[in-house]
Amino acid sequence: MRLTRIAVATSAVALFALAGCSAQPAATEKPAGEKAAAAALEDGKLIVATEGTYPPFSFHKDGAGELTGYDVEVARAVAEKLGVEIEFQETQWDAIFAGLDAGRFETIANQVTINDERKAKYTFSTPYTVSPGVIVVPEDNTDITSFDDLDGKTTAQSLSSNWGALAEESGATVEPVEGWAQAVALLEDGRIDATINDELTVLDYTKQHPETGVKIAAETPEAGEMAFVFTNDNDDLAEAVDGALAELAEDGTLADLGQEFFGADVSK
Known part of the structure; x- marks a missing residue:
């Protein structure tokens, strides 16, 4: 009987310990987009190329003020969803793909049209602008x-x-x-x-x-689709950006930005 009591007591202590462990608050799990972005961005920063001279998509207020525009604000919203900082590198259009290839930035936000030639070389996000x-x-x-x-x-x-x-x-x-x-x-x-x-x-x-x-x-008879563009070795980041864009579409952010710059939702 003594052995039985000891066994029961030992079991009770073990169960109590397990219950105590399970009662501890679980660590907050990062959303999938943040985890994917963290894996692709070692320093937690998304570096984005844009012209800065292409209103209303990428320009400076009053010519020399804050960088803004539809593409710029969409990129900022994406970075916020991913939980990372954002840095813009203003680059002339004719040098922008060379900069992407050289790894000077992770993506381009500058009304890059999806076409067959580019799809053969790069990875695109889902479109965030649709226009002929x-x-x-x-x-x-x-x-x-x-x-x-x-x-x-x-x-x-x-x-x-x-x-x-x-x-x-x-x-x-x-x-x-x-x-x-x-x-x-x-x-x-x-x-x-x-x-x-x-x-x-x-x-x-x-x-x-x-x-x-x-x-x-x-x-043109068909509308063009514009998206973020990545090198083909950056699929994880592209998938994370897709997830962020889906959330921005669902919560109305893309529609609101379209209204702000164009008076209409231009994302679909």
């Missing part, structure tokens, strides 16, 4: 009403951009520029026949500059 490309011409131009009409005409484009490739495919002679601001200035000065760009860029510009004297002549 458009041909922009002077208001009095009646010769260009379709992409076929660009054959033999002169456009101004960033050579490494999706729009530059489209202009060349349409038969245009392309004058290289760094971005939209230079292209539209050449168009307003009458030095080129047209330029191609994202519809949202053009609509924002004409809203800010009603005296501009340019108009949209035609648009």
